[in-house]
Amino acid sequence: MQDNALWTEKYRPSDFSEIKGQKEIVKRVKAFVEQQNLPHLLFAGPAGVGKTSLALVIAKKLFKDVWRQNFLELNASDERGIDIIRNKVKDFARTRAIGNVPFKIIYLDECDALTREAQQALRRTMENYTQNCRFVLSANYSSKIIEPIQSRCVVFRFRQLDKKDIIEIIDKIAKDEKLKIDEKSKEALYEISEGDCRRLENILQSCAAISSHITEDFVHSMASVAKPKEIREVLELALSNKFIESRNMLLSLMLNYGLAGIDIIKQIQKEILELNVDNKSKMLLIEKCGEIEFRMTEGSDEFVQLEALLSQFALAGISLRPGA
Numbered sequence: 001m002q003d004n005a006l007w008t009e010k011y012r013p014s015d016f017s018e019i020k021g022q023k024e025i026v027k028r029v030k031a032f033v034e035q036q037n038l039p040h041l042l043f044a045g046p047a048g049v050g051k052t053s054l055a056l057v058i059a060k061k062l063f064k065d066v067w068r069q070n071f072l073e074l075n076a077s078d079e080r081g082i083d084i085i086r087n088k089v090k091d092f093a094r095t096r097a098i099g100n101v102p103f104k105i106i107y108l109d110e111c112d113a114l115t116r117e118a119q120q121a122l123r124r125t126m127e128n129y130t131q132n133c134r135f136v137l138s139a140n141y142s143s144k145i146i147e148p149i150q151s152r153c154v155v156f157r158f159r160q161l162d163k164k165d166i167i168e169i170i171d172k173i174a175k176d177e178k179l180k181i182d183e184k185s186k187e188a189l190y191e192i193s194e195g196d197c198r199r200l201e202n203i204l205q206s207c208a209a210i211s212s213h214i215t216e217d218f219v220h221s222m223a224s225v226a227k228p229k230e231i232r233e234v235l236e237l238a239l240s241n242k243f244i245e246s247r248n249m250l251l252s253l254m255l256n257y258g259l260a261g262i263d264i265i266k267q268i269q270k271e272i273l274e275l276n277v278d279n280k281s282k283m284l285l286i287e288k289c290g291e292i293e294f295r296m297t298e299g300s301d302e303f304v305q306l307e308a309l310l311s312q313f314a315l316a317g318i319s320l321r322p323g324a
């Protein structure tokens with residue numbers, strides 16, 4: 001059986017010591033955790049450098065086996081507005097933290113996607129729930145976060161991982177996954193990843209899905225972007241009642257190009273209009289996309305949701321065939 005676990009999750013640091021680079025940040029955050037006294041935090045920095053991972057380590061170290069009950073992760077750009085965020089925060093903050101720590105943690109990703117007005121509302125929410133919640137905010141650029149929020153947080157600027165760190169991560173994965181990677185390929189992986197570990201791990205996993213012997217050319221060929229042509233093929237397979245083939249192709253596209261479920265949904269939605277089906281089916285499928293996208297942002301499993309979407313294409317395909 002194919003191992004479907006995404007390496008970005010499989011190799012997520014589970015302890016402070018496993019977070020590469022960001023040494024000063026880790027040191028200071030660790031001290032907060034040891035004192036069980038956490039201020040609001042703002043993690044600023046590019047993608048795939050350990051912001052979410054560090055927030056998770058904080059929660060695991062503070063709350064131990066009850067961390068899930070005391071940790072809420074929200075994505076500002078997915079949550080369709082500040083009201084949804086406020087309601088979720090309210091629900092979560094209503095009950096007391098479980099265990100010895102007197103507060104819960106809310107991790108709000110991509111805060112720079114919020115408008116200034118929404119950020120004002122967020123600031124008020126932070127104030128209202130400071131008693132029993134600490135906020136860890138993450139953003140690509142701290143300059144896009146309004147001053148009143150910045151001044152309520154301890155701001156940490158995450159840096160892109162350097163070559164040494166990236167190579168250590170490659171070596172660790174290569175050892176665990178029994179991959180053969182020469183120095184040139186490691187260089188190529190470092191350059192293509194641009195210090196973004198998520199991208200690194202996705203490219204590596206997609207190479208490894210094909211061969212455990214990883215070469216420089218191979219790395220380069222895997223790093224290109226998903227072509228709409230291939231997404232179209234996935235949909236056409238589903239429509240023509242080849243559900244399993246369609247699903248497998250989608251999975252390998254996601255791994256090969258390191259695409260997140262949300263990106264795939266957006267590409268699928270664009271392709272629907274071009275498909276050779278009637279208008280009513282197109283509308284139904286577009287509506288399904290919206291529903292699936294919503295479920296994904298609510299935290300449902302991406303593969304399960306995408307499979308559910310593909311099954312809708314398969315059903316649409318069946319109803320189009322004469323005699324169905």
Ligand SMILES: Nc1ncnc2c1ncn2[C@@H]1O[C@H](COP(=O)(O)OP(=O)(O)O)[C@@H](O)[C@H]1O
Pocket residue numbers: 007008009011012013018019020021022046047048049050051052053054161169197198201
């Ligand atoms: N500093 C790091 N040290 C080790 N692994 C990392 C680091 N940063 C990212 N990774 C790897 O990349 C994955 C995604 O990182 P994440 O913390 O979600 O990045 P982001 O900064 O975008 O929140 C992690 O699961 C982990 O496998």
Ligand SMILES: [Mg+2]
Pocket residue numbers: 051052053109138
């Ligand atoms: Mg993140």
